[in-house]
Amino acid sequence: MSQDTNEVLILEEGQTPPPGTKSPPRKPQWYDTFTYINNPDKFCRHNLEKYGPIFCTGVFGGTTILVGSAKAIQMVFNGDLKYTEIALPSTTMDMFGEYSLFQRPDLHRQRKSALRPGLTGRLLEGYVSHINNVVRNGLTQWDISQSIGIYPAVEKICFNVLTPLLLGVKLDDTDPKSFAGLPISSQIELKALYKTYFDGFYGLLKWESPLTAYGRGIKARRQLLEFMRAVMKQRREKAIDPTSDFLGMMLAEQQENPDGVFSDTLVENQCLLQLWASHYEISGLVSSLIYQLGQYPQVLKKLREEQAQLNDKQSNSHSFSPEQIKQMVFLEATIKETLRTLPPSSTANRRLTKSVVLDGVLYPQNSTIIAEPRIAHIMQKHFSNPEKFEPECFFAPKNEGKMYEFIPFGGGVHACLGAQMAMVITKIFASHLINLFNWRSPGEASFVQFPLKKLKDNYQINLQNYSSST
Ligand code: HEM
Secondary structure, X not given: OEEOOOOOEEEOOOOOOOOXXXXXXXXXOOOHHHHHHHOHHHHHHHHHHHHOOEEEEOOOOOOEEEEOOHHHHHHHHOOEOOOEXXXXXXXXXXXXXXXXXXXXXXXXXXXXXXXXXXXXXXXXXXXXXXXXXXXXXXXXXXXXXXXXXXXXXXXXXXXXXXXXXXXXXXXXXXXXXXXXXXXXXXXXXXXXXXXXXXXXXHOOOOOOOOOOHHHHHHHHHHHXXXXXXXXXXXXXXXXXXXXXXXXXXXXXXXXXXXXXXOOHHXXXXXXXXXXXXXXXXXXXXXXXXXXXXXXXXXXXXXXXXHHHHHHXXXXXXOOXXXXXXXXXXXXXXXXXXXXXXXXXXXXXXXXXXXXXXXXXXXXXXXXEEEEOHHXXXXXXXXXXXXXXXXXHHHOOOOOOOOOOOOOOOOOHHHOOOOHHHHHHHHHHHHHHHHHHEEEEXXXXXXXXXXXXXXXXXXXXXXXXXXXXXX
């Protein structure tokens, strides 16, 4: 038996747990997967109230323990290579493919370190002016004489931000030449493939056929990889700037070190995955933020005050510099509060490779464990007023949102690699929106709940020009 620094007791094969150790409450039920997928927020809230922050379920088959208390979350995030491994349903793993960071734990650290510079730090700062231009341009084209379907409108702009930033290409439906040499002839076609690919992630039947979501997803995945290969070919025809975009960084590294991490297969798979993750996650976050600001005009008012101060200092609200973006502290707290109240997803499933005991609770070998923001974010122990939308909770005196209590981007070795990029794009998007428009939400919205939470496409709001509405 070995005791980890974090009081996690790792049981060796055949060891019996200490006397008094209990199993988490609740028995897995055959209908849990369905109930969870249908509305994970409701499922988590109901069971938290009934059983507390750690309970057993039958989500995705077998025994799946959902955890929300900080110590248990810390145990989940720090188990890699010691007592946990990533174990998503096998259909989902096939969609990720063997070059994602969720596969090959032995290569994880090396691959993640190699990818990080393309999504963070100096390169990310270099993307700021491009993000400003595309967002501002996109927003000024919104026809506010009629209601705007928020998610599709936001998603369109995000896609135009992300394809140049990740792949170094500008795909313009009004300019067929921008698709020359590519096996796809419009953004619509590319997005449709991504949608089919995404639908395949949780296809329940692992049968490769046009009749199943899984089969269609695998086919779309192949076509998307073919598209990525064509983009790579085009990029190699010209000089590659290692600082211009994520793919440029990888191709330049590959040229420098042909036997290094960046094989062609890894590069094309990473392009596929990062465009997928960023596109859905950021569009979801920006639209949820717009929704929350429409619900809470007093928060929008405070954001306007922060924007006014920043604009005073550098009388140009058409473009926000990296320095200004760092100063948007209330906006940052508001984005965090949006992520707290409407967390887009749980963290990835882990399988316990060994039994562990923490605080007298047994987490048995071979069971699955999921760190759940939908539990952690509504626990009064973590957030004193969980039902209130209150960005101030992240500041003194409350200083809430501590590590392992606020986990929209996961944590530990698998912590999200795109968190900084998501924050920067969302801040720039929100800043332009606040400077251009005023809006009120027409009422409660409905959301797509799973696998990512996002506003339904039909949720519309009316915008007014900000200057004329004040
Ligand atoms: C609102 C935006 C986003 C949210 C809420 C989010 C959330 C998450 C979560 C919950 C995880 C799993 C952590 C775990 O299981 O421990 C994750 C991992 C990851 N995310 Fe994000 N993500 C976002 C944006 C992005 C973006 C923009 C990118 C890339 C451009 C990205 C790339 C990744 C990668 C590569 C991983 C896997 C890291 C690893 O296994 O080491 N994400 N993200």
